[in-house]
Amino acid sequence: MRKKTQLIHGGISNDPQTGAVSFPIYQVSTYKQDGVGNFKGYEYSRTGNPTRNALEELIKDLEGGKAGFAFGSGMAAITAVMMLFNSGDHIIMTDDVYGGTYRVMSKVLNRVGISSTFVDTSDPANIEKEIRSNTKAVYIETPTNPLLKVTDVEAAAKIAKAHNLLTIVDNTFSTPYWQNPIDNGADIVLHSATKYLGGHSDVVAGLVVVNSEQLAQDLHFVQNSTGGVLGPQDSWLLIRGIKTLGVRMEEHEANTAQIIEFLKDHPAVEKIYYPGLPTHPNHEIAKKQGRGFGGMISFDVGSQDNADKLLSKTKYFTLAESLGAVESLISVPARMTHASIPAERRAELGITDGLVRISVGLEDVEDLIEDLKQALEK
Numbered sequence: 001m002r003k004k005t006q007l008i009h010g011g012i013s014n015d016p017q018t019g020a021v022s023f024p025i026y027q028v029s030t031y032k033q034d035g036v037g038n039f040k041g042y043e044y045s046r047t048g049n050p051t052r053n054a055l056e057e058l059i060k061d062l063e064g065g066k067a068g069f070a071f072g073s074g075m076a077a078i079t080a081v082m083m084l085f086n087s088g089d090h091i092i093m094t095d096d097v098y099g100g101t102y103r104v105m106s107k108v109l110n111r112v113g114i115s116s117t118f119v120d121t122s123d124p125a126n127i128e129k130e131i132r133s134n135t136k137a138v139y140i141e142t143p144t145n146p147l148l149k150v151t152d153v154e155a156a157a158k159i160a161k162a163h164n165l166l167t168i169v170d171n172t173f174s175t176p177y178w179q180n181p182i183d184n185g186a187d188i189v190l191h192s193a194t195k196y197l198g199g200h201s202d203v204v205a206g207l208v209v210v211n212s213e214q215l216a217q218d219l220h221f222v223q224n225s226t227g228g229v230l231g232p233q234d235s236w237l238l239i240r241g242i243k244t245l246g247v248r249m250e251e252h253e254a255n256t257a258q259i260i261e262f263l264k265d266h267p268a269v270e271k272i273y274y275p276g277l278p279t280h281p282n283h284e285i286a287k288k289q290g291r292g293f294g295g296m297i298s299f300d301v302g303s304q305d306n307a308d309k310l311l312s313k314t315k316y317f318t319l320a321e322s323l324g325a326v327e328s329l330i331s332v333p334a335r336m337t338h339a340s341i342p343a344e345r346r347a348e349l350g351i352t353d354g355l356v357r358i359s360v361g362l363e364d365v366e367d368l369i370e371d372l373k374q375a376l377e378k
């Protein structure tokens, strides 16, 4: 099955009870048992719900893993994955991970004894240097947010395997339409489904796919024990969103390519971060491990003042956190998504006050370019 077909026919694409081609919303908490312990696969909706299950089967198929899991947010998904580890364990992570991921590792999970070291994984040799006797996993985000750094998943997973570590990949920016980290050796792939998978700015959700029966059992145990599950209504919204992921990603990509062409020659734009640019330091790896480069662009306009002027003038780029939806969004990571990262750490990473991030939407690209043009004018 090819990708666009799989988005529509993967998982459980219609209801076995009624034949309904849109999988129904099973808005239910508990299920009748014919005798004690004798039930039709579902006993309580924290443990399992048919609509959530349909979504979990779909994401499993899309990522090519053994089992899928749906959570109430991307952060709930990441936290559940971290609950596979024990107090005393150590994780090596990409240095410019999503701000919330940095926060949960450095301010929450550290309190229960799960420690982390942040390194630039775009050079996989940096991973090897940080491996300790208690290191249990390598956690990669690729491409990263907001600097669009790319890590070679195959190279990183090779190092991880040699040391008996799990490889975990946050695949939010690429989506399974462009990139399948399990094919490159990852053990666990996760998503903030709030972004491209949902695609319409109307649902907050997280998805995880694991690539072994053991991890499937362990993560189901964590999911059922800690309970951060996604509700049936939101599961249905995601199934609906995912059906059009292919056409949306193709269109995001095409619009982004044209906007890059415009920004490249603009005098107000000092630096562009986009893995599709041949000048991007990891361009070749991005080309090798993905089928597309995505719809996220970051660029530097030199100062907070310039960034504020740009933000105040755009009409179609809405000032908002988040990304990956039909509407174009614009943000300043230093003061928004990455505000939870200390200022000195941000400076080290290159997340300057003049850095602007755009999520290219599905409007007519001519409108988007005209909008940026008038907003960038002095």
Ligand SMILES: *Cc1c(COP(=O)(O)O)cnc(C)c1O
Residues within 6 Å of the ligand: 073, 074, 075, 076, 098, 100, 101, 141, 145, 170, 172, 173, 191, 192, 193, 194, 195, 204, 205, 206
């Ligand atoms: C948004 C995001 C998250 C967190 O997901 P939520 O759904 O907001 O909890 C994690 N990773 C990346 C790359 C993100 O963009």
